[in-house]
Amino acid sequence: MDEPPFNNRVIDRFIVAGESSNINMVIIINKIDLDDMNKMDTWINLYDNIGYNVIKTSTLNSTGLPELASLLKNKTNIFWGQSGVGKSSLLNKIYPHLNLETSPISNSTFKGVHTTVTSKLFEVETDTFLIDTPGIREIDPFGIKKEDLSHYFIEFKAYAAECKFSTCTHHHEPDCKVRRAVEQSKISKERYDSYLRLLETIEEDIIF
Ligand SMILES: Nc1nc2c(ncn2[C@@H]2O[C@H](COP(=O)(O)OP(=O)(O)O)[C@@H](O)[C@H]2O)c(=O)[nH]1
Ligand SMILES: [Mg+2]
Numbered sequence: 001m002d003e004p005p006f007n008n009r010v011i012d013r014f015i016v017a018g019e020s021s022n023i024n025m026v027i028i029i030n031k032i033d034l035d036d037m038n039k040m041d042t043w044i045n046l047y048d049n050i051g052y053n054v055i056k057t058s059t060l061n062s063t064g065l066p067e068l069a070s071l072l073k074n075k076t077n078i079f080w081g082q083s084g085v086g087k088s089s090l091l092n093k094i095y096p097h098l099n100l101e102t103s104p105i106s107n108s109t110f111k112g113v114h115t116t117v118t119s120k121l122f123e124v125e126t127d128t129f130l131i132d133t134p135g136i137r138e139i140d141p142f143g144i145k146k147e148d149l150s151h152y153f154i155e156f157k158a159y160a161a162e163c164k165f166s167t168c169t170h171h172h173e174p175d176c177k178v179r180r181a182v183e184q185s186k187i188s189k190e191r192y193d194s195y196l197r198l199l200e201t202i203e204e205d206i207i208f
């Protein structure tokens with residue numbers, strides 16, 4: 001079966017959406033049972049170094065499930081991620097009475113079948129709420145100005161504050177400290193590439 005590949009650009013889009021909405025985020029790397037070569041460690045370290053809470057989980061061997069369960073408690077939680085990564089399976093494991101529909105990855109399309117078609121809010125215990133979402137692949141940075149995008153790449157902040165222009169988009173402007181930090185490997189190239197791709201999708205002429 002073909003699994004949805006790990007996609008850091010999708011994660012970075014979710015992070016921008018979360019940061020711009022002031023949502024507390026946890027990055028869950030599920031299906032860790034498939035990573036017998038620990039190939040995910042590089043990515044886990046990258047996000048961990050930025051300051052995000054990254055947890056490894058598996059619904060097959062229960063890795064990380066107690067930790068995830070304790071993070072969910074007394075909060076309203078929304079599960080974001082591509083279709084087929086195991087969101088509904090994780091929720092079922094922790095709260096079996098939910099009995100959410102899950103589905104194997106479809107071989108013909110190489111994509112998860114969109115079993116969950118609407119987002120639903122469940123109160124699983126007093127004061128603990130869960131929202132399971134259908135697989136969202138793309139989140140557009142709606143309502144974000146070009147010059148503000150870097151605020152949501154939180155490790156850019158300290159450098160961005162020192163750029164020559166306060167409206168620097170860290171793309172072409174002279175004396176840009178973010179670009180210099182990328183050159184010096186203080187900011188990861190992957191994160192900067194994600195940033196540039198998102199920057200491209202923001203229309204110049206949106207009036208807020
Ligand atoms: N190997 C492995 N497969 C998993 C794991 N969690 C879920 N799956 C499988 O991944 C597929 C998609 O799961 P589902 O929960 O429907 O994903 P969702 O679309 O994100 O809700 C199903 O076939 C699950 O059995 C896991 O930890 N390891
Ligand atoms: Mg689902």
Ligand SMILES: [Zn+2]
Nearest residue numbers: 163168170176
């Ligand atoms: Zn700059």
